[in-house]
Amino acid sequence: MRAQSDRGQLAPLYALIILVAGGAMLLLVHLGVLAVHRAHARTAADAAALAGAAEGRSAADEVARGNGAVLESFVADGPDVQVRVRVGSTHATARARREGGCRSGAQAGPLHFGPCHPTSPG
Numbered sequence: 001m002r003a004q005s006d007r008g009q010l011a012p013l014y015a016l017i018i019l020v021a022g023g024a025m026l027l028l029v030h031l032g033v034l035a036v037h038r039a040h041a042r043t044a045a046d047a048a049a050l051a052g053a054a055e056g057r058s059a060a061d062e063v064a065r066g067n068g069a070v071l072e073s074f075v076a077d078g079p080d081v082q083v084r085v086r087v088g089s090t091h092a093t094a095r096a097r098r099e100g101g102c103r104s105g106a107q108a109g110p111l112h113f114g115p116c117h118p119t120s121p122g
Contacts, residue, residue, distance in 0.1 A: 034090070041092035044069035045085045049096035053081040 044067035052060030057074045060083055064071040069085040079098040084091060 037088050037090040038092070040067070041069060041085060041087040041090045042094070043067060044087060045083055045092035045094035046096075048083045048085055049081055049094035052076070052083055053079070053096035053098040 044064055047067055048060040048064040048069070048071060051063040052074055057071075057076070060074055060081070061071045064083070064085050067085075067087075069087045071083060072086050072091070073082075073084040075082045080095065081098070082093065082095045084093045
């Protein structure tokens with residue numbers, strides 16, 4: 001016996017299309033969240049490295065916490081500093097170098113820069 005109408009034959013196809021589209025949307029949202037966490041971790045790592053180069057480990061830890069990150073490692077090698085931070089499940093590493101500014105030579109302890117005066121006109 002033959003069906004009297006073709007009504008409803010596309011309903012399973014529409015359901016499949018809706019499921020695939022919904023799955024794709026969930027995947028894209030998840031990838032977007034991961035990208036935001038990655039950018040947040042990079043920003044926190046950059047800020048912590050700069051603070052660590054200028055003021056030391058405690059400043060790097062404070063800046064990392066202020067940016068919602070956890071300071072996982074801090075390595076100071078002379079004027080160079082490398083930090084690794086974690087935001088959620090995302091990790092980021094950054095490096096910074098302490099420059100002397102108006103001072104000459106690397107100095108231990110916190111840095112406090114005064115105004116720089118030019119050594120030559122121009």
